[in-house]
Amino acid sequence: MHIEVYNAKLHNLKNITTKVPKHQFIVVTGVSGSGKSSFIFDTLHQEGQRIYLEALGIAHDVQHYDSFDMILGLSPTIAVQQRTVSNLNPRSVVGSVTRILNLLAIIYAQEGQRAGESQHQPDEYVPGLFMFNSPHGSCPACGGRGSVVEVNVAKILPPPSETIEHWHQFAYQFPHAKNEEKEYVHKRLDNFVKHFQVSTETPFAALPEEAREAFLNYRPRRTQSKGHLIFYGVHVVIEEKLKKLNVQQFPDLLTTRLCARCQGFRLGPEALSITIGDKHIGQLCQMNVSELAAFLRHYQTARPHTPFVAHLLAEILRKLDCLETVGLSYLNLYREIPTLSGGETQRLHIMSHLSAKVDSIIYIFDEPTAGLHEQEKEKIIESFHRLKQQGNTVIVVEHDESVIRHADTIMDFGPLAGQFGGSIVYQGSYADFLTSRESITARYLREKKHPPKKYASRMGASFPKLSLRNARTHHLKNIDVDLPLGAIVGICGLSGSGKSSLVIDTLIPKLQSSFKAKAGKQRPLVEEEEEREGDSAYTQADARLEGAENIDGCVVVTQKLARRHENSCVATFLGVWDHIRYIFSMQEEAIALQFTRSSFSFNSTGSCPACNGNGHIKRWLGQQTFYDPCPSCQGKRFKREVLQVRYKERTISDVLEMSVTEACEFFRDHGKISKLLGTIEELGMGYILLGQSLTTLSGGEAQRLKLARELGKNTKGSYLYILDEPTVGLSYYDTEKLLILLGKLIASGHSVLLIEHDPYVLAYCDYLIELGPGAGDKGGEVIAKGTPEEIKQQACSLTGPFLP
Template sequence: MKHIEVYNAKLHNLKNITTKIPKQQLIVVTGISGSGKSSFIFDTLHHEGQRLYLEALGISHDVLHYDSFDMIQGLSPTIAVQQRTVSNLNPRSVVGTATRLLNLMALIYVNEGVEKGSGQTETSLREYVPGMFMFNSPHGSCPACSGRGTITEVNIAKILPPDSESIETWHQFAYEFPQHKKEEKEYVTKRFDNFISCYNLAPETPFSQLSGEARDVFLHYRPKRTQSKGNLIFYGVNVVIEEKLKKVNLQQLPDLHITRPCTRCHGYRIGDRALAITLENNHIGQLCRMDVLGLTAFFQHYLAVRPHTAFVVHLIKEILSKLACMETVGLSYLNLYREIPSLSGGEIQRLHIMSHLSAKVDSIIYIFDEPTAGLHEVEKAKIIESFQSLKQQGNTVIVVEHDESVIRQAEYIIDFGPKAGQEGGTIVYQGDYANFLDSAESITAKYLLHKPMPPKEYAGIVDASTPRLSIRNAQTNNLKNINVDIPLQSIVGICGLSGSGKSSLMIDTLIPKLQAALKARAPGNKRSDETETEADTVTARAEAELEGAGNIDGFVVVTQQLARRHENSIVATFLGVWEPIRHIFSTQEEAAAQQFTKGHFSFNSMGSCPMCNGYGHIKRWLSQLVFSEECPSCQGKRFKDEVLRVKYKQRSIADILGMSVAEAQAFFQDHPKISNLLTAIEEMGMGYIHLGQSLTTLSGGEVQRLKLARELGKSGKVNYLYILDEPTVGLSYYDAEKLLMILSKLVAGKHSVILIEHDPYVLSYCDYLIELGPGAGHKGGEVVAAGTPEEVKKNAGSMIGPFLE
């Protein structure tokens, strides 16, 4: 069939959509957030394509949706590359393993590596295996760091008492840690008495006065297992604390970790034998530290400089092909040891696109979710070329996208709307780009014709009197000893190519320096920042000086990442409205009669359905595939029957979870604590998401707006700095306009806003721009332009200037 035919698609807010979609074309699906795009493309088309493929393989498929449509014809196998918030990513997964480049390079080292000092590739190397050159293999990982390249240690010295304190105080501290409750057990006193009598010391002896031997024993001694006479029965202070640390959550003890490069492998992750084998005087660890452009140059030279076997020539050409695909998708600044959890949602998705570009298969339906997220305007042309390449191989390419440059290149456009939630769920336009602009119903088309700038609720003037944060001599990562002045009480845009140094300047330099400055200002107090960080991500050491931190009272970092969260973490919990809602239900007459507490209205606690444990579904595993079917006991409602019988305004607790934010805001109008938080979400254009929606189903852009709305729903903050990392991911121009209006309100309230951003529409609205570049990786790290959007537009060295409104 030349078309995909869909009859009566009705999942979520879709209103019985019946349509034909052409195959082997570049199709762009657009519409405002919540209009039904994902429900139709991912949850209907992709799921059905997956089901048909599994059925053809003879695999049971009765756990997938049957009621989301009447019939779909003409589907080929589908591959969906979505941009979702991913938790629990393995930090041992790096770009080199995800792309299989590391495997290919290991094979070349096995075949042609030269042993240091021998100049030979023969005999001895033939006994080597590829795993010897791979840090994830027991044959190749550095034994000191287990292939991580870094050693993480607990910095116990940071928490110990001053050297001037008595050894009795030190000993008490160790046994009272971390609760700081006095330890009354007799054996503790006995052990200390053993130590002081052994070394003829007094309890009040200052730690600083211990001899070298006594100090070593006092800190590190552990008695032998044999309890023979003459053994000192005493446990060193560090030994006691280390044992206690094994039983506590280290995330509750900030600043205790030291992460440093492994001294044995010098951060290269591999063992001594692999470090001794080279190609052109480079071991495999050195190649893995090169960026894509540098690695491409190396293998082009290596291919030409000497003869190779046909097998090695094939390997080198395959490596160069994969590297060329990485450059095509705008990832030329990455190196092969870059950890996957440190990548943004857009970067991870482009890594997936790269793997499909190099696969060269046909008759597939590829579905991409905002592939241009995180790309500069000048980088988008290569991504669009890659879609054309996939299509020319005989595939159908469906792109869910808001970006104007991608929409313009579409052969076929499907626009959902007209609005979000219950006001969406229909196709308002199907056809080519030229006729799309004439569509009267399409909000997207109106914004493509004219993008109105919302009025600012403040002066928006940056001059000499504007307070500033000043970063001096920044050298973090690729930053080239730069000085940057950031105006406050305004909206500042940080722009530049992918990999030009934006995150190095903001995330890896400004944030750590602000944390240190605010902590020094209020020692012993609760942290003044409110960031969420992934525990596995190693934060770069900020190499810079910061001036002007006294001009703000605190800061909030709003990224697309979620700290580790369970799939049972829901929107209502994240926003802080779930507890007051459960309290309301626990005070109803029926609840009081049953002696129900708040815990009974939690699907993670006493109220959960015993069959599905509150998930609402039962999971089945088939190798790496996971399927879910509705729980037959609670019919997906998550709770016990007796809990569901308790009603508030004729609604059960499960009914509340099924409400959209917009519905819940109206329902809880008489509870300001709940309705105020929900109003902030609605103003953000996210009234369509549901209170019971799992956080793991949200896109990176949705997570970010949810975080921002949660912060705005809180009261009491004054003179705060808000740092947003690519806030327009997932936003149509309609939604971006709403975001700008909220940011304007923040600045009008004497706050400051920094946006790491690519979108020319948003950058044009900023009061001040700082552009980094001129290129990516080692070619970036400099300030190429700074000033108002009008000034940057006139700057001949600016890459973003020609695209500004």
């Protein structure tokens, strides 16, 4: 049985006609921009979705109605893409997403016992009592979060030896000093001074106890009578200001502490007094998947259960086994979804499909091994074969060699990206694939060559380094880590071994604090502040940092893109859009029509009034969102009169449709534009469109776009570039381009730190630090360190055996 596709021609596809075998494990590969996603997601998946909805009697106009001539043999498709599985709700946890928490709550409602009770009536408790997201169950003190984020104003107040006038002035000038003096500020301090018979020059430390308490916390009563003290304590003044600001902007002020009422278990006292097997549900939710499975297996046999509860226990254990299969045994049920990587989130979705046990579905996965150590990939590959054995077709878009090696059929797109791609250069078995002369992917798999290094790495006791001492954040076991500067350093280890805890949650906050003093003089840290979740608990970095004076700043490049307006596109994100609009506003037709820069913005006065510059009309069907081209502007996004203005015979809408490669050539006379776009080309992303929405980018593409933006800023000095799994979404061909660029950064006097799993990249690093040996509380130690050659010789290393 096959899926027959005739003349697929969406985007850069070159009229592809092919037969895709069904009930197989198929891996689709090729360089970035070669047409993989256009064929698999935008053609096969879109058409499969349309057929299914039509069968349900729901009309659905596919946006790309002319993207192929005919497709036969399609079944319903389910696509799990990294960019579509992000969940930014911090109250969403592993237990709620997998529904294991719901099932456990029902078991507690049925069989839970209070201390001293022999039995209870089955209807005595409701399941919501055992769920932190339910009003019946959540801890009243922390609202079910398990922790309380507090503002510690004392951290920023002046020294006690300073005068109360200085303290008072500081409170009213926080967070930014203001030159204007307001009369009421002086009047309030005068009121305080007269009431307590002290001087404005009195040091805070010398205030009597009653006066000190009032100076910090006094708030006047609403009913004002003669002689009543009108004064606001400095804590009150600052806290009122913080209510109007995003406190995440002041991480040094935030203190996260365990909720004293529920001790981090998130639930109210009644739920925590009820147990099964001598454990309350909060304790079960804080066990990792492996521990919880062991506990429930023992509970399953330790006492008799009703058939209903026996079924619930079997269902939970099946789900836990699936979590173990996809390499997530180190998670616990309370782990918040926004803290998971794209790969971890996607593997959660794979687990839900594995446990569903349906057949005749076409499953499409987008780089499911992202974020997995080589040793962990075996289980995920097994899960694909299991889905296939259930009677499904599994299509995986992937660059990983171990996944390609286990495929029944390989489809390789290319040969290159954009207009030089769009063809299937190979379709068949792995053995024959390695002999293919047309495939760039096959050539890299055969040769595995690294680009030459055009720099001399500076490592050794006499060279500068950054050091973290006594790191204890999350599961880190009080470790000391030295990071050589002037080199590419890779942090590796199993998923959950502590890599992110060390770099993202410890090193970056410590560097941020260290550079605060220099903030007025330079750009000490580059990090998208708007990407921080306002409702997420602030991580307290527990370590001591040494050597921050050896660098001038730090550039953090993660895979996450901030939640921006859906109109945000590549051109606006890179900062070239303003320059392009200025060019159009300077054309003769624009001047004659009195157009300004804003006239050429699809977010401003130039936008099509029918679709508000979106280019499409959005429709909702349940949880699905569909887009139809705007009937007024035909997807061009602008008013008709704006499109009369041309630059080099192109309209502003035409420019948005250009790829980065085209635009680079088109604007070659404009230095700022061509420099930024040229950096993206160097990173192998010349195929993306200037008007492409940021919401359509994969994690790897988002990260490279950020890197290109940072490199275009002419950072002077010696900076540390921190990249979080930069090879997600990259073929070997594109990875080589990234390594060349990282080499240029080192040659320019900068340093690079990577969190990475890819053996090809790790072998190119100058120095590796491996964490482990296991995940969660079984990790958090440095198990190996040294050059890649040294790591290969260390028996304790789990990464060494996979290095080429």
